[in-house]
Amino acid sequence: xxxxxxxxxxxxxxxxxxxxxxxxxxxxxxxxxxxxxxxxxxxxxxxxxxxxxxxxxxxxxxxxxxxxxxxxxxxxxxxxxxxxxxxxxxxxxxxxxxxxxxxxxxxxxxxxxxxxxxxxxxxxxxxxxxxxxxxxxxxxxxxxxxxxxxxxxxxxxxxxxxxxxxxxxxxxxxxxxxxxxxxxxxxxxxxxxxxxxxxxxxxxxxxxxxxxxxxxxxxxxxxxxxxxxxxxxxxxxxxxxxxxxxxxxxxxxxxxxxxxxxxxxxxxxxxxxxxxxxxxxxxxxxxxxxxxxxxxxxxxxxxxxxxxxxxxxxxxxxxxxxxxxxxxxxxxxxx
Amino acid sequence: xxxxxxxxxxxxxxxxxxxxxxxxxxxxxxxxxxxxxxxxxxxxxxxxxxxxxxxxxxxxxxxxxxxxxxxxxxxxxxxxxxxxxxxxxxxxxxxxxxxxxxxxxxxxxxxxxxxxxxxxxxxxxxxxxxxxxxxxxxxxxxxxxxxxxxxxxxxxxxxxxxxxxxxxxxxxxxxxxxxxxxxxxxxxxxxxxxxxxxxxxxxxxxxxxxxxxxxxxxxxxxxxxxxxxxxxxxxxxxxxxxxxxxxxxxxxxxxxxxxxxxxxxxxxxxxxxxxxxxxxxxxxxxxxxxxxxxxxxxxxxxxxxxxxxxxxxxxxxxxxxxxxxxxxxxxxxxxxxxxxxxxxxxxxxxxxxxxxxxxxxxxxxxxxxxxxxxxxxxxxxxxxxxxxxxxxxxxxxxxxxxxxxxxxxxxxxxxx
Numbered sequence: 001x002x003x004x005x006x007x008x009x010x011x012x013x014x015x016x017x018x019x020x021x022x023x024x025x026x027x028x029x030x031x032x033x034x035x036x037x038x039x040x041x042x043x044x045x046x047x048x049x050x051x052x053x054x055x056x057x058x059x060x061x062x063x064x065x066x067x068x069x070x071x072x073x074x075x076x077x078x079x080x081x082x083x084x085x086x087x088x089x090x091x092x093x094x095x096x097x098x099x100x101x102x103x104x105x106x107x108x109x110x111x112x113x114x115x116x117x118x119x120x121x122x123x124x125x126x127x128x129x130x131x132x133x134x135x136x137x138x139x140x141x142x143x144x145x146x147x148x149x150x151x152x153x154x155x156x157x158x159x160x161x162x163x164x165x166x167x168x169x170x171x172x173x174x175x176x177x178x179x180x181x182x183x184x185x186x187x188x189x190x191x192x193x194x195x196x197x198x199x200x201x202x203x204x205x206x207x208x209x210x211x212x213x214x215x216x217x218x219x220x221x222x223x224x225x226x227x228x229x230x231x232x233x234x235x236x237x238x239x240x241x242x243x244x245x246x247x248x249x250x251x252x253x254x255x256x257x258x259x260x261x262x263x264x265x266x267x268x269x270x271x272x273x274x275x276x277x278x279x280x281x282x283x284x285x286x287x288x289x290x291x292x293x294x295x296x297x298x299x300x301x302x303x304x305x306x307x308x309x310x311x312x313x314x315x316x317x318x319x320x321x322x323x324x325x326x327x328x329x330x331x332x333x334x335x
Numbered sequence: 336x337x338x339x340x341x342x343x344x345x346x347x348x349x350x351x352x353x354x355x356x357x358x359x360x361x362x363x364x365x366x367x368x369x370x371x372x373x374x375x376x377x378x379x380x381x382x383x384x385x386x387x388x389x390x391x392x393x394x395x396x397x398x399x400x401x402x403x404x405x406x407x408x409x410x411x412x413x414x415x416x417x418x419x420x421x422x423x424x425x426x427x428x429x430x431x432x433x434x435x436x437x438x439x440x441x442x443x444x445x446x447x448x449x450x451x452x453x454x455x456x457x458x459x460x461x462x463x464x465x466x467x468x469x470x471x472x473x474x475x476x477x478x479x480x481x482x483x484x485x486x487x488x489x490x491x492x493x494x495x496x497x498x499x500x501x502x503x504x505x506x507x508x509x510x511x512x513x514x515x516x517x518x519x520x521x522x523x524x525x526x527x528x529x530x531x532x533x534x535x536x537x538x539x540x541x542x543x544x545x546x547x548x549x550x551x552x553x554x555x556x557x558x559x560x561x562x563x564x565x566x567x568x569x570x571x572x573x574x575x576x577x578x579x580x581x582x583x584x585x586x587x588x589x590x591x592x593x594x595x596x597x598x599x600x601x602x603x604x605x606x607x608x609x610x611x612x613x614x615x616x617x618x619x620x621x622x623x624x625x626x627x628x629x630x631x632x633x634x635x636x637x638x639x640x641x642x643x644x645x646x647x648x649x650x651x652x653x654x655x656x657x658x659x660x661x662x663x664x665x666x667x668x669x670x671x672x673x674x675x676x677x678x679x680x681x682x683x684x685x686x687x688x689x690x691x692x693x694x695x696x697x698x699x700x701x702x703x704x705x706x707x708x709x710x711x712x713x714x715x716x717x718x719x720x721x722x723x724x725x726x727x728x729x730x731x732x733x734x735x736x737x738x739x740x741x742x743x744x745x746x747x748x749x750x751x
Contacts (some may be wrong), residue, residue: 303534304462
């Protein structure tokens, strides 16, 4: 790696980090307003998450007496850093130079990276020395194990389909983005993909710890669970990592299922900046639609599951759904 | 032969409360848990003692009436009706019929508001905030109606010893009927959300079961008892106010589903059915509202003088939204203030049902099970033993010894 690429990578990383934080907080604000409106409330201003962050940053950062300080303080940093790292692997709006680390990782890596913010929260929770956080950490681990099966089956379906087409790197998200999967399958495969899309839409709230899969944090049960002892700057870092993770998860669904750009639909030839701008706006719109259906709409319309029910839903219902989807995609290739 | 000992995993002890988001008022649960399962549960109440009986025993009976209303923020009329009924029995005051009806109307409106408040809290405990906002939005309607009729959203100050302080006039009937129509429609909406929603069923069906036999042993009251299939309701068993005139039946869950399971879901059904029943009762009461005076003794000074002359003891009961409330009052001639005033709130009878409900449940079920009996902790807490900085808990034997001592003391004072 020479100096130029290093500089470009560094700039790209910084830019993406800022984009992830700002867009994530902004989307969380939109989510809160929309949820409020659907519950016939006025809701907070859209900039509320920014106000919250500003306030948390200046508040006292309490480290409990029986916590393990280096782990307790390190976990939020690790969560945020790993969330930002995933952004570097996800193609966005056909922008040149993105994904920043295009050649260094694929979907399998993303799957593993997606676990790290959760693991950081588990480490932070266990090191905080609170019984509620311990219960929360156990639940978080169980949730991660639970949603892995549907997530993995979906990713396998994509890679298998691309491998069929002799794509050089079937597990690469860039290859998925270059060849929209819906165009590769017939009616049976289309049904299979719809099932996989439904699965991913329901995996997202689990990844993001939102209702009905928020057992690890369950406010009314274990008082915030993993995060119960966190305050001030550390809590802000966890919130920021959740914001970035929101972008990551929705962008992953968009990248897998809706890779089209605005310029693919309406050709803009007059001005490259206009085309790029339109693509970015279109990308944000896609993120918003996915966020609305997978987070906002679900979290206002159901009650929280018990942790045993989380596992049941992810393994029995969604696991079956995604495997049926995978089989349908495979059957489709034989027809 | 050497037997192989299998060491069982030891239970993990953890606490929920006294201050915890699952609990709206302070009570402490000590849980032995294995993983997510609750093996053993114990609870300690007594963190919200306010010494309200002590205050009452230093005030005259009319003042106590308003103090009694403030025992509970939700079921205010419950305590003032119970206290007034006790005092009326001692002083032998005949309450006019119209006042009986108005008491029952306000009592039923209060039941609607209390049950809707509970429905909201229960939904919030389940993490279902949309239903919480919906229930509380419906509740606003009845609070507005109560304000229209009594002048206050809560703490209505409607009751006076020997009657009521405000009339409900025919001009107000259309407004009441409008509200009752609203609640008929609201019942359908709430039933759709609370009874038909899959996630609510997943969380509440067969969760926190109190069987019929356990309920017989623990003697819970109100919706907690009725949800376990026990037909028990002060309004029917010992009618007071205008209830003897009404068409009223026990609201057990089998009215709707045909079976009684005694779980949290059944408690939701019972309360929703009671909202519907209250709407019906208010309509009956309005249609039969008799003419006549509101107060047996309109002048407070005359009333106070009569009460000062009264002596004796009595128990006043009322079916609060949470179940039977009981006030024991003893008056002595020549004294303005009651010599004894003992309040038994409905949650006091329901507390012990927590134990069979929680054992075997999961940690996730604690909030909804705790909420399912609709506990009113500050209403219930009558005593707290604090010596310097340490709290004390009395055992059954000590309590028995203390009560025997007190009985002897009272006997001695009566013999004098």
